Amino acid sequence: MRLISINVLKEGMVVGRTIWNEAGHPLLHKDVIVTGRIVERLRELNIQYLYIDDKISAGIELEETVAPGKRIEAVKNMTKAFENVKKAKPIQTSYILDQQSKVIGLIVEDIMSSIVNSEEVLMVLTDAYLYDEYIYQHSFQVALYSVAIAKEMGYSYEDIRLIGMGAILHDVGKLLIPSEILLKPSNLTDEEYEEMKQHTRYGFDLLRNLHTVSLLVAHCAFQHHERIDGSGYPRGLVDFEIHPFAKIIAVADVFDALTSNRIYREKMLPSEAIAIIAEGYGKQFDTRVVDAFKRSIVHYANGTIVLLTDDRRGIISKQNHVDVTRPWVRIFEENGKMLEATYEMCLSDYPAVEIKKIETDFDGYTE
Structure with missing residues (x-):
């Protein structure tokens, strides 16, 4: 496919x-x-x-790291848990969230079982799923990416679990943002944007006094929009002031935002979003986190048509686990002419050849 x-x-x-x-x-x-x-x-x-x-x-297959059934069930359970919190009276919100934390913890355990024990790089195909509530899909995706990064960085099982919890709950403060702001289809006013930014404080306040959730998880919600150069919010923290877990979730959060449909713009392909994150290397984002992220995420999904720098055209046929940036390509066209027989090449074996362009609009050879 x-x-x-x-x-x-x-x-x-x-x-x-x-x-x-x-x-x-x-x-x-x-x-x-x-x-x-x-x-x-x-x-x-x-x-x-x-x-x-x-x-x-023909014969090119896609295997998501998290099976479709498990993903759908996880997002459904997350939706129920967060909706219970959203419906609670303000005085009961923290109590209800405490009750729902067990459900959220089980979701994190499922994510970890799919990623921590796998040798595969993480492949997530978001356009295979449609969700009405972006916040729940987003939180699940950010947890996937965060766990994959933490695994690549060599964190312990317990630390990965805490990072996964922090990732799933990083946007919980948005449950307290008025829906007319959260779902506004046009640009926010300055006042509305300032209110939106408060979701980090709201999340911290919701989580910090929970009996079942570590204070580190609360800090993930508080700091995931901080940037190491001090340009983030809510407190403008710099590198050493930001918790390492929050630095991981910051990268995962931006990547998922870029690769998901939003009210105000269309999604990017993974390689495009990775390039955007790379621009913030050592400036907005921790270098170790970005390096681990780039090693743990599929850059070019199987089935993607690419044009190479030597003007050959092919389709990504399988991943290269030694270097995820240089996958296997099935070549089907040379010099603008369709080949009678395709052949496979691993880009690692041809250092001078690069992927010049992704061609999802390629319109040929569909018989």
Whole structure:
């Protein structure tokens, strides 16, 4: 299967991967033949990419680190837990959150069981799922990335668990932000933005007195928008003043924000978001965290069409676990001409060849 932009989806193409909704129900099944109505519906849902099956991508498979069923169940459980907190009276909010922390802890344990014991780099395919509540999907994703980074950095099992808890709860303060601000489809006013920034303090205040949650988790909520150059908020902390766990969650949080659909902009592909984070290397983000992040996350997902610097065109066929930035590519075109037979190459074996461009809008060879 291969990844294509909705812009080049046409009638007659074959869906390569099922798309699920937040209830765990399939919205579009694998192997369905695309119709004009399907194209229209996917545009209405703001789906930007999907996988199709075709001749040049035959045999290329995608295996998410967290199985679809486990992900859907985790987000459903998170939604219930957070909604219980959201519905509580202000005086009861911390008490209800304390009660729900066991559910949240079990979700973290499930995430860790999928990542800590795996030798694979983390692959997450967010466009295979649709969620009405962005905060819950986002919190789950940030926990995935944070746990993967912490594992790569060599943290102990207990520290990884705390980092996972901090990641899942990092945005809990947003439950106290008025929905007209949180879900506003246009730019926030200065006053609204200042209120939005208060979610870090609200989260800290909610978590710091819980009996079942470590104070370190509360500091993750408080500091995940701090930056090592002092440009972050709420307190403008610098490098040594920011807890190492919060530095991890800061990178995971930005990466997921960039690679997810938001009200005010479209998502980026992983390699594009990684490049943005790299611009903050040693400035906004801790160098050790960014290095570990780049080693632990898939840069180019299997099934992605790429144009190489020597003008060969191919499709990412499998990951290179020695260097995730230089995967295996199935070459199907040279000098603008389709090859009679494709062949595989690992970019690590060709140091002079780089990926020049990702081509999700490539519109050829779909028979």
